[in-house]
Amino acid sequence: MQNTAQKHLKCTWSFSASKQQEGVIAGWHAHPAIFFEVSILASDKDNRALDSSTALPIHIKRLTKKYGDLFALDSVDLEIRSGEFLTLLGPSGSGKTTLLMAIAGFNRPDSGSIRFGDQEVILTPPHKRNVGMVFQSYALFPHMSVAGNIAFPLKLRGVSAQECEQRVAEALETVQLTGLGDRGIDQLSGGQRQRVALARAFVFGPRILLMDEPLSALDKKLRERMQIELKILHRKLGVTTVYVTHDQREALTMSDRIAVINHGRLAQVDTPEVIYNHPANAFVADFIGESTMLPLAQDQAGDLHYNGSKISQKPSGDDADGWSLVVRPEHLSIMADAKTATDQTIVFKGTVIETVFQGETAFSIVAIDDQTELQVRFGTGSKAKSSYPQAGDTVSVGLGRDDVIVIPGEQRQ
Numbered sequence: 001m002q003n004t005a006q007k008h009l010k011c012t013w014s015f016s017a018s019k020q021q022e023g024v025i026a027g028w029h030a031h032p033a034i035f036f037e038v039s040i041l042a043s044d045k046d047n048r049a050l051d052s053s054t055a056l057p058i059h060i061k062r063l064t065k066k067y068g069d070l071f072a073l074d075s076v077d078l079e080i081r082s083g084e085f086l087t088l089l090g091p092s093g094s095g096k097t098t099l100l101m102a103i104a105g106f107n108r109p110d111s112g113s114i115r116f117g118d119q120e121v122i123l124t125p126p127h128k129r130n131v132g133m134v135f136q137s138y139a140l141f142p143h144m145s146v147a148g149n150i151a152f153p154l155k156l157r158g159v160s161a162q163e164c165e166q167r168v169a170e171a172l173e174t175v176q177l178t179g180l181g182d183r184g185i186d187q188l189s190g191g192q193r194q195r196v197a198l199a200r201a202f203v204f205g206p207r208i209l210l211m212d213e214p215l216s217a218l219d220k221k222l223r224e225r226m227q228i229e230l231k232i233l234h235r236k237l238g239v240t241t242v243y244v245t246h247d248q249r250e251a252l253t254m255s256d257r258i259a260v261i262n263h264g265r266l267a268q269v270d271t272p273e274v275i276y277n278h279p280a281n282a283f284v285a286d287f288i289g290e291s292t293m294l295p296l297a298q299d300q301a302g303d304l305h306y307n308g309s310k311i312s313q314k315p316s317g318d319d320a321d322g323w324s325l326v327v328r329p330e331h332l333s334i335m336a337d338a339k340t341a342t343d344q345t346i347v348f349k350g351t352v353i354e355t356v357f358q359g360e361t362a363f364s365i366v367a368i369d370d371q372t373e374l375q376v377r378f379g380t381g382s383k384a385k386s387s388y389p390q391a392g393d394t395v396s397v398g399l400g401r402d403d404v405i406v407i408p409g410e411q412r413q
Contacts, residue, residue, distance in 0.1 A: 009081055022249065055083035055240040056117045056207040058103065063112035065098055065264075069132070072098040074264040085234050085241045090261035091287065097212060099261070100244045101307040104210050105129050116208060131208040132201030132239075136216055138193050140185045146196050147172070147181035151205040171199040174233065190224050198230075202237060215250065224225045227253045249289050252276065260284050277405065285326045285407055292374050293324040304406060311346060312404050322409030329363055329377035331403035334389055335396040346399040348374065353390045364389050366397055 058080035065073040072095050076245065080086050088096040101107045103114060105126035114122050121129055140149050147168050154164045172178050175195035194214055201209060215223045215230075231254050234241050245251055251258050252272040260267040260275065260283075268280040279285035282293060297302040302314045304323050311325055340347055350368035363377040366389075376397055389395055 005213075027205045055238055057082040058208065058240065059113070059115040059191075060099075060103075060199055060240070061113040061115075061203065063099070063102060063109050063114065065095075065102065065107065065109045071264040073102070073112075076112070076264070076266060078259060078266060078269065080240060080242060081257075083238050083240055084256040085231070085254060087243045087245060087255040088260045088261060089245060089248065089251040089258050089287075091246060094261045095264040095300060096244050096246075096261045098264075100210055100212055100242060101243060103208075104131060104133055109398060122254070126143065128207055129208075131210055132204070132206040134194075134197050134201045134209075134211040134214045136213045138197040138214070140193060140197060142185050144185070145181065146177065146183050146185070146188070149185065149196055150181075150199045150203050151201060157204060159204075167203050171203040174202075174236065176197045176229075190218050191226055194218065194226060198233070202239065207239060209237075209239045211241065211243045216245075216247075223250070224253075232255060252288075262287075269407065278404065279326065279407055279409055282324060282409070285405070290329050290375060290377075292327045292372065293344050293407075294327060294372060296323040296325055298323065306346075309346060312401075312406055315406060315408075324409065326405035326407055327374060327399060328403070328405070329375040332376040332398055333378070333398050334364065334376055334387070335398045344401055346401060346404070348397040348399070350374070350397060352391055352395055354391055355388050362388065364395075366395060368397070 020319060033363075046366045057274065058078075058199070060076060060078040060080070063073050063076040063078075064071070073094075076095075076099060078099075086213045086287050088099055098107065102109050105121070105124060109122065113120060116129070117130075141152065144152070150171050151164050154167060159167070169178075172181055175198055177192060177195055177199070180188075180192070185196070188196065198211075201211075215226050218226060227250055234254075243251075243254065255272055257269060257271055258275050259269045266274055268284045275284060276288055282407065285291050285293065294306050296306055296311055298304055299315060304311045304314055304325075306325055314323065335347070348366075348368045350366040353365040353367055353373065355364045356362060357380065360380060361377055362380050363375050366374045366376055368374055374397060
C-alpha cells in the first residue's frame with residue numbers, strides 16, 4: 001500500500017524543466033510572495049547540486065540602489081562569513097530588506113558587486129542563485145500538503161521520488177514535524193507553518209539561507225521559543241544565514257553578528273555583545289536596547305564631565321565634536337544611602353517620578369538634577385519589593401564605572 005506522504009510527493013509535471021519554470025512562475029502573478037518563492041526555488045536541470053557540506057561566504061562591495069533621489073543602499077560593503085548567522089537590523093525604511101532582496105536577486109542594484117564565494121552573482125537571476133528563502137508571509141501553497149510544500153523545490157530539480165521522500169522525511173524530523181506530512185496547511189498552527197516554510201527553504205541543500213522577518217506574525221511567547229529553535233537549527237545545518245528583523249531583542253538572541261543599517265548605510269557590524277556594550281554612535285546606542293544619552297563636557301586635560309563630575313577620559317584616537325554618556329537602565333541601581341561619586345561609582349541624585357511593575361522586572365523613572373530622566377531597572381523578588389522607591393522620593397542613583405559607555409558625536413572632517 002502506497003505511503004500517504006509518498007502519495008503527496010508524486011511528481012505531476014509533464015513538461016521540460018525550463019517550460020516547467022515558465023508555467024509555474026507565470027501562474028502566480030496574483031500572489032507576489034508566492035511568485036518570489038517559486039522563482040527562487042526553481043532551478044535548471046543543470047543546477048541540481050544538493051550538497052550543503054560547505055557553506056558559502058557572501059562578499060558585498062560598494063552596493064548602491066536608488067529610488068529617484070533616495071539612496072535605499074548607499075555604497076554598502078559587507079563581508080558575511082561562511083556558516084555564520086548574520087542579522088540585518090534596522091528601523092523601517094533603513095534598507096535592510098532591500099539589501100536582502102539584492103542578495104536574493106529580486107532587485108537589481110544600480111552598481112556594486114555581490115559574490116557567493118568566488119562567483120559574481122549580481123546579474124544572476126534568483127532561480128539560478130541556489131539559495132533558500134523564507135518570507136515574512138511564509139508563501140506556503142494552500143492546495144498542497146505539508147510534505148508537498150517541502151517537496152516542491154526537489155520536484156523542480158528533478159529529484160527522484162524515492163530520494164524526495166527521504167529528504168522530506170529528514171526535513172520534517174529536523175523541524176520537529178515528523179508525522180505531519182499529510183496535513184493541510186490550514187490545519188497547522190502559526191509556529192508549525194513557520195517550520196514548514198523553513199524546511200522547504202533548506203530541503204534542497206542550499207549553501208546560503210535568507211530569511212525576511214519570518215517570526216513577525218507570531219505571538220510573543222511563540223516568537224521567543226522559535227528564536228531559540230532557529231538558533232539551534234542553524235547550528236545543525238551550518239549554512240550561511242542572513243536574517244532580517246527590526247526587533248532588537250530578536251537580533252541579540254539569534255545572531256553571531258549583527259549589521260545595523262540606517263538610511264542605506266551600515267552603522268556598525270559586530271557581535272551582539274560588542275554592539276550592545278560598545279555602540280559605535282548615537283544611532284546604534286539609541287536603537288539597540290533602552291538608553292539615555294547624557295551630553296558630556298571636555299576639559300583641557302581631555303577628561304569628560306557631566307554636571308561637574310568626572311565620567312572618564314576621552315577615548316584615545318577619536319576626534320569628535322562632542323561626547324555623550326550612554327546610560328542603560330540595568331546598569332543603574334538605587335543606592336541605600338545618599339552618597340557622592342567614588343573611584344568605583346558615578347552618582348546621580350534625583351527625584352522619583354514613577355515606579356512601574358512589569359512582571360519579571362520593574363523600573364523607576366528618576367528626574368536627575370537637570371531634569372533629565374533616567375530609567376532604573378531592577379528585579380521583582382521578595383527582597384526587592386520591600387525597597388521599591390515611591391513617587392516623590394529623593395534618591396541617589398549609582399552607575400558603576402565599569403559600565404560607562406562613551407560615544408562620539410559627529411566626526412570632525
